[in-house]
Amino acid sequence: MKELIERVKRLYPEPKIELDFKNPFELLVALILSARCTDTRTNTITKELFKKYPTPEALSRASIEEIDKLISSCSMHNTKSKHLKQLSEILHQKYNGEVPNSVDELVKLPGVGRKTANILVSMAYNIPAVGVDTHVARVAQRLGITKSKKSDEIEKDIMDKIPKDEWIRFYTGLILHGRRICKARKPKCDECPLNDICPKIGVK
Ligand code: SF4
Known part of the structure; x- marks a missing residue:
């Protein structure tokens, strides 16, 4: 060993991972989008998505249809657009626009499983x-x-x-x-x- x-x-x-991100929020969104979607495609999508909606507050104001349109080349985009809308609302309202750094908190968010939570805390917050x-x-x-x-x-x-x-x-x-x-x-x-x-x- x-x-x-x-x-x-x-x-x-x-x-390192092969998703592009500049902050924990961007990584969380990218991880959700990358389920059954290549990292290359996810990176193309998030580039446009974050230009338009750079924060949880901005994304929470978008409609599900607007989000869906931007992520439509991604598999399961219908479900993912709903999750992103709900998730950004929760981050904005409950966490003051921050992404929690605890796996237990993260897995309560829509579309976030244990794998996503562990990658998020380790890559965004350097928590083992x-x-x-x-x-x-x-x-x-x-x-x-x-x-x-x-x-x-x-x-x-x-x-x-x-x-x-x-x-x-x-x-x-x-x-x-x-x-x-x-x-x-x-x-x-x-x-x-x-x-x-x-x-x-x-x-x-
Ligand atoms: S490619 Fe995978 S299975 Fe083959 S030697 Fe390397 S680690 Fe082992």
């Missing part, structure tokens, strides 16, 4: 957390860090095995590794720098 942590650190030294998306789940299983397919259990397994001060760098590293090398259908094990220490569980 120590060797794995070191190698992931060397491969992906900067904890583990966001489990499809890449983290798959790569953690193949590397033998978890046997579970449930994201809350995978989150716990990673938190138990990785030191807290490495959580953010590690899970963001697994996201990038899953996207670039340990792909869902055809993992590129031949060119993977983790090959000699990876048990390749479930890889045929």
